[in-house]
Amino acid sequence: MMIFKLAWRNIWRNRRRTLITAASILFAVLFASFMEALQKGAWNNMISNVVNFYFGYVQIHEDGYWEEQSLEKSFQLKDSMLLLPEQFPAIKAVIPRIESFALASTGEQTMGTLVVGIDPDAENQMTGLQERLTTGNYIEAQDQSVLIAEGVAENLKLGIGDTLLLISQGYHGVNAAGKYPVAGIVSFASPELNKQLVYLPLAEAQWFYGAEGMITSLALKLDNQGDIAPLMAALPAHIDTSRYEVMDWKQMMPDLLEAKALDSAGNVVVYFILYMIIGFGILGTILMMTKERMYEFGILTAIGMKRALLSISVWLEILLLAMLGSLAGILVSMPIVWYFKVNPIRFGGDYASTLEKFGFEPIFPAEFDVTIFLMQAMIVLILTAILALYPIWKIYRLKAVEAMRD
Amino acid sequence: MSVITTKGVTKTYNPEKIPVHALNGVDLEIKEGEFTAIVGPSGSGKTTLLNIIGGLDRPSNGSVQINQTDIATLSDNQLIDFRKENIGFVFQAYNLIPVLTAKENVEFVMLLQGKSKAERDSRVNALMKAVGLETKINKRPSELSGGQQQRVAVARALAPKPRFILADEPTANLDSHSTANLLDLMLELNQKENVTFIFSTHDQRVIDRARRVITLVDGKIETDEVRA
Ligand SMILES: Nc1ncnc2c1ncn2[C@@H]1O[C@H](COP(=O)(O)OP(=O)(O)O)[C@@H](O)[C@H]1O
Ligand SMILES: [Mg+2]
Numbered sequence: 071m072m073i074f075k076l077a078w079r080n081i082w083r084n085r086r087r088t089l090i091t092a093a094s095i096l097f098a099v100l101f102a103s104f105m106e107a108l109q110k111g112a113w114n115n116m117i118s119n120v121v122n123f124y125f126g127y128v129q130i131h132e133d134g135y136w137e138e139q140s141l142e143k144s145f146q147l148k149d150s151m152l153l154l155p156e157q158f159p160a161i162k163a164v165i166p167r168i169e170s171f172a173l174a175s176t177g178e179q180t181m182g183t184l185v186v187g188i189d190p191d192a193e194n195q196m197t198g199l200q201e202r203l204t205t206g207n208y209i210e211a212q213d214q215s216v217l218i219a220e221g222v223a224e225n226l227k228l229g230i231g232d233t234l235l236l237i238s239q240g241y242h243g244v245n246a247a248g249k250y251p252v253a254g255i256v257s258f259a260s261p262e263l264n265k266q267l268v269y270l271p272l273a274e275a276q277w278f279y280g281a282e283g284m285i286t287s288l289a290l291k292l293d294n295q296g297d298i299a300p301l302m303a304a305l306p307a308h309i310d311t312s313r314y315e316v317m318d319w320k321q322m323m324p325d326l327l328e329a330k331a332l333d334s335a336g337n338v339v340v341y342f343i344l345y346m347i348i349g350f351g352i353l354g355t356i357l358m359m360t361k362e363r364m365y366e367f368g369i370l371t372a373i374g375m376k377r378a379l380l381s382i383s384v385w386l387e388i389l390l391l392a393m394l395g396s397l398a399g400i401l402v403s404m405p406i407v408w409y410f411k412v413n414p415i416r417f418g419g420d421y422a423s424t425l426e427k428f429g430f431e432p433i434f435p436a437e438f439d440v441t442i443f444l445m446q447a448m449i450v451l452i453l454t455a456i457l458a459l460y461p462i463w464k465i466y467r468l469k470a471v472e473a474m475r476d
Numbered sequence: 477m478s479v480i481t482t483k484g485v486t487k488t489y490n491p492e493k494i495p496v497h498a499l500n501g502v503d504l505e506i507k508e509g510e511f512t513a514i515v516g517p518s519g520s521g522k523t524t525l526l527n528i529i530g531g532l533d534r535p536s537n538g539s540v541q542i543n544q545t546d547i548a549t550l551s552d553n554q555l556i557d558f559r560k561e562n563i564g565f566v567f568q569a570y571n572l573i574p575v576l577t578a579k580e581n582v583e584f585v586m587l588l589q590g591k592s593k594a595e596r597d598s599r600v601n602a603l604m605k606a607v608g609l610e611t612k613i614n615k616r617p618s619e620l621s622g623g624q625q626q627r628v629a630v631a632r633a634l635a636p637k638p639r640f641i642l643a644d645e646p647t648a649n650l651d652s653h654s655t656a657n658l659l660d661l662m663l664e665l666n667q668k669e670n671v672t673f674i675f676s677t678h679d680q681r682v683i684d685r686a687r688r689v690i691t692l693v694d695g696k697i698e699t700d701e702v703r704a
Contacts, residue, residue, distance in 0.1 A: 072584075072587050076573075076575065076576070080575055083574070083575055365570065366573065369567065369570075369571065369573070370573070372530075372532055372559065372565055372567075373559070373560065373565055373584070373585055373632070373633075374557065374559050374560020374585055374588055374636070375556070375560075376553060376556050376557070377552075377553075377556070379588075470532050471527050471532050474567065
């Protein structure tokens with residue numbers, strides 16, 4: 071208690087120096103937290119776009135499908151799978167798909183496309199596909215027409231009502247061919263999706279691929295990312311994992327995760343420089359403080375204070391100072407980050423269209439994640455705890471007599 | 477009973493470079509209840525001697541016994557504890573911890589000793605009264621005059637009930653009035669409570685009040701005179 075009192079009062083001994091040091095820590099925590107929050111937010115936004123607009127957080131396939139991505143690894147959709155949402159409240163819907171590549175042609179022009187058979191209602195529930203319609207009508211389960219992406223329409227110069235010829239190899243190598251009128255055109259931000267997607271109603275697609283009743287994937291719609299882990303743990307008890315593979319988005323898109331990690335790694339350099347600067351500031355304070363206090367340290371050891379206790383007291387003092395700065399930094403960061411979560415930064419102009427070309431939505435909502443602030447505070451505390459070893463080193467080398475001779 | 481015994485104590489600073497022989501064989505015995513002044517011109521070795529008998533510095537040669545303990549046998553850590561239990565210090569100036577109040581400064585060593593709050597409170601109150609500063613208990617050192625600070629330092633030195641108190645030129649920074657006051661206080665404590673005081677000075681008015689006067693010249697005891 072006495073140690074704590076001593077440490078706390080010593081902080082306020084040089085009020086101005088304390089405030090300047092705390093303010094520099096505050097700034098570092100604020101800057102780093104804000105940067106991290108924006109970056110995390112941008113990535114999460116992108117991931118949630120990719121996940122929500124197409125993949126879903128979790129998918130079930132025939133074992134080995136993801137590796138091969140082939141119709142030969144399709145499976146019979148069982149009623150029991152359609153009932154999953156009743157067993158697991160976290161699953162809001164199941165979205166069956168059968169997908170493979172096909173050549174799309176108008177007679178004059180031909181291109182490769184990804185032809186996906188969907189349950190139009192279920193698909194719309196998860197990906198909001200209907201809202202992506204730019205012209206024409208959405209498809210219905212029993213229709214024999216297609217929905218094509220903007221890029222495909224442009225390439226093949228197709229409009230509503232025009233006929234599209236699809237040619238592919240179906241299940242077990244059967245010939246697959248079909249002629250479908252274009253019911254609607256959909257637009258995606260991602261150029262990747264935009265230049266190759268063709269949607270068919272599920273039943274029609276199964277017929278086209280010669281795969282009656284079969285699908286290649288069953289996506290699970292979840293509302294909360296937090297539900298993924300428990301679900302991934304619970305599902306194997308209900309699904310024969312020797313026949314099926316259950317994958318979450320991280321397993322399906324390791325590239326995306328890698329890119330995110332790489333981007334975060336870039337930050338490390340910025341943090342390193344930032345905390346170098348802050349570290350030197352703190353070190354300056356510590357050096358001055360130590361120099362001023364040597365006489366007093368001499369008195370304290372002379373009258374019977376052990377070096378260990380004195381060291382703890384001084385160490386605590388410096389750590390308290392750092393905590394003060396970090397705490398202030400967190401308190402200032404929180405409302406700012408919150409503001410930019412609620413009012414995301416939205417880019418316009420050329421930059422926005424560049425981002426859109428690469429499949430990014432040009433908005434940067436900040437991520438409000440307490441661990442971001444705590445992490446920065448931790449970095450400051452660890453850094454300070456290390457720098458605070460300097461006075462301890464001095465205390466252990468101190469000779470009372472010399473310290474008090476001025 | 478003797479509280480301090482030194483035999484053949486020498487101290488040489490900078491033995492390698494330019495040696496300074498601060499003490500050249502000091503044999504000394506201090507008994508309980510003494511009120512002893514160590515006098516001598518500047519540079520004669522007073523501070524060096526007090527540091528050595530206070531266990532703040534180690535002699536180059538010779539032995540120092542305090543309460544029958546040869547302090548050469550104590551490790552650095554043991555020596556700190558030994559000082560805490562046995563020796564009270566009053567330095568020339570800036571004795572007190574600036575961020576603590578007078579009361580907290582006096583209490584400090586008792587806290588280190590792990591004394592109970594009740595015991596600390598009663599002793600601190602008694603001591604602050606004894607040094608005539610019961611009304612300044614909650615003042616910080618910066619709010620006290622130099623003389624008052626030295627009185628608090630005396631109270632702090634007394635708090636852990638040490639065997640003796642060492643004071644290196646305790647009045648050097650005080651005016652005549654405060655000097656007289658501090659001496660009165662020390663003498664009173666010495667007479668009423670039998671506190672052993674050893675102090676250095678080169679102030680004649682202080683020397684006149686001492687009951688034993690040891691004169692150092694060039695690191696040697698030149699005279700050792702006990703007064704009636
Ligand atoms: N740490 C030291 N290093 C070198 N010389 C010292 C040191 N401390 C004291 N001295 C020298 O030792 C001699 C005695 O000093 P000191 O004990 O301080 O005398 P006094 O207290 O009587 O003035 C002086 O010549 C002084 O310069
Ligand atoms: Mg001296």
